[in-house]
Amino acid sequence: MKLPNLLLVISGPSGVGKGTLVSRYMERHPESYLSISLTTRKPRPNEVFGKDYFFVTPEEFRKEIENDNLLEWAQVFGDLYGTPRQPVIDALRSGRDAILEIDVQGGVRVKTCFPESVLIFVLPPSQEELRRRLTKRGTEDQETLQRRLEVAKVEFQYLKYYDFFLINDLLEVAVSDLERIIFSEKHRVSRMEQFFKEGGGPFAIP
Amino acid sequence: MKLPNLLLVISGPSGVGKGTLVSRYMERHPESYLSISLTTRKPRPNEVFGKDYFFVTPEEFRKEIENDNLLEWAQVFGDLYGTPRQPVIDALRSGRDAILEIDVQGGVRVKTCFPESVLIFVLPPSQEELRRRLTKRGTEDQETLQRRLEVAKVEFQYLKYYDFFLINDLLEVAVSDLERIIFSEKHRVSRMEQFFKEGGGPFAIP
Numbered sequence: 001m002k003l004p005n006l007l008l009v010i011s012g013p014s015g016v017g018k019g020t021l022v023s024r025y026m027e028r029h030p031e032s033y034l035s036i037s038l039t040t041r042k043p044r045p046n047e048v049f050g051k052d053y054f055f056v057t058p059e060e061f062r063k064e065i066e067n068d069n070l071l072e073w074a075q076v077f078g079d080l081y082g083t084p085r086q087p088v089i090d091a092l093r094s095g096r097d098a099i100l101e102i103d104v105q106g107g108v109r110v111k112t113c114f115p116e117s118v119l120i121f122v123l124p125p126s127q128e129e130l131r132r133r134l135t136k137r138g139t140e141d142q143e144t145l146q147r148r149l150e151v152a153k154v155e156f157q158y159l160k161y162y163d164f165f166l167i168n169d170l171l172e173v174a175v176s177d178l179e180r181i182i183f184s185e186k187h188r189v190s191r192m193e194q195f196f197k198e199g200g201g202p203f204a205i206p
Numbered sequence: 207m208k209l210p211n212l213l214l215v216i217s218g219p220s221g222v223g224k225g226t227l228v229s230r231y232m233e234r235h236p237e238s239y240l241s242i243s244l245t246t247r248k249p250r251p252n253e254v255f256g257k258d259y260f261f262v263t264p265e266e267f268r269k270e271i272e273n274d275n276l277l278e279w280a281q282v283f284g285d286l287y288g289t290p291r292q293p294v295i296d297a298l299r300s301g302r303d304a305i306l307e308i309d310v311q312g313g314v315r316v317k318t319c320f321p322e323s324v325l326i327f328v329l330p331p332s333q334e335e336l337r338r339r340l341t342k343r344g345t346e347d348q349e350t351l352q353r354r355l356e357v358a359k360v361e362f363q364y365l366k367y368y369d370f371f372l373i374n375d376l377l378e379v380a381v382s383d384l385e386r387i388i389f390s391e392k393h394r395v396s397r398m399e400q401f402f403k404e405g406g407g408p409f410a411i412p
Contacts, residue, residue, distance in 0.1 A: 001373070121395065159395060159402060160395060160399055160402075162395050163394065163395060164390065164393045164394055164395060165393055165395055165398065166393060167207070177389070177393070180386040180389045180390055181389075181390045181393065183383070183386045183387075183390070184370065184386055184387045184389070184390030184391070185390070187370045187371055187372060187383070187387065188369065188370055189327065189365060189366060189368050189369060189370060189371050192371065193366055196365060196366075201329060201371075
């Protein structure tokens with residue numbers, strides 16, 4: 001029985017480790033498609049064009065919006081971020097899961113357009129742990145750190161629009177937990193109703 | 207973070223092995239509460255009163271209905287089956303998961319009264335495998351076997367009212383799959399919204 005493929009959105013505050021979580025998940029599930037966002041933000045050290053992001057100018061970004069090439073886009077910390085539409089549609093049409101690691105505004109927009117998408121909000125074990133992780137990252141000055149913690153509180157208000165929450169304490173546990181949620185959603189009857197109606201599975205729905 | 211407890215309904219055609227599945231799950235999770243049904247059916251060999259079922263007369267059963275002591279009840283194969291209400295309510299109030307292994311009619315009734323309940327439909331890998339399992343059980347004559355297969359087709363029409371389907375091929379895999387669905391549902395934001403609103407979790411929703 002071929003299980004349905006999913007459009008997954010992973011969000012959460014900066015520093016919660018959603019990037020690492022998604023990378024580890026992709027290592028375990030290379031058959032899934034991970035969307036690469038467009039951004040006007042400057043690359044951080046070690047970030048690679050076309051792997052972490054497509055780094056573009058604000059003009060280039062605006063052209064993509066005008067041409068309706070973005071599935072969603074949002075402004076975060078003054079920078080623009082967007083999801084190229086076509087690769088996601090192609091991945092879903094070919095039967096692959098598509099994973100979008102995007103901010104909460106983008107997540108809500110995806111849910112509006114794709115009600116069947118699965119929105120997962122990654123939480124830190126505690127506020128203190130989030131602060132510790134942001135500090136450890138070392139790419140942020142004290143002012144930016146404080147701002148990100150304030151923004152995290154605002155982002156948390158979007159939790160209610162999300163389907164699931166996931167606590168990222170130990171990485172390997174969190175990856176397995178993500179797998180559990182994905183497994184479960186693939187076994188949701190409503191996603192398979194058409195399949196069962198058409199006579200799939202052990203019996204056909206008359 | 208205390209996760210929410212669930213009211214779980216496990217259903218599926220006779221012979222699919224849902225009894226064995228639930229027993230194995232309970233061995234792994236003795237903290238859960240497994241409901242014991244009332245029935246007017248005659249005990250099978252090895253079935254124990256108060257462990258497998260409360261075996262009662264039709265008169266006793268009707269009295270329980272009249273006194274509104276049943277959470278749900280239904281007629282299956284000419285026999286009456288019902289779920290005693292109070293033990294389930296007590297288990298849920300004390301924070302335990304409550305598991306009801308009941309027929310599809312009962313499952314739909316539970317969902318109507320408790321929309322937050324989680325309904326899981328256990329499927330055989332194939333029709334042939336279901337026939338094989340029913341034959342192997344050896345407690346059924348050829349006529350009963352044929353009737354159960356026909357009934358399975360009717361029961362399958364209730365699949366669309368269920369939240370999840372689960373294929374019972376290898377027992378230990380199926381038990382783990384059941385655990386995955388339960389884990390996932392415990393991480394559904396809507397079940398925790400009140401908790402988050404009241405300031406639970408790493409941040410409070412204002």
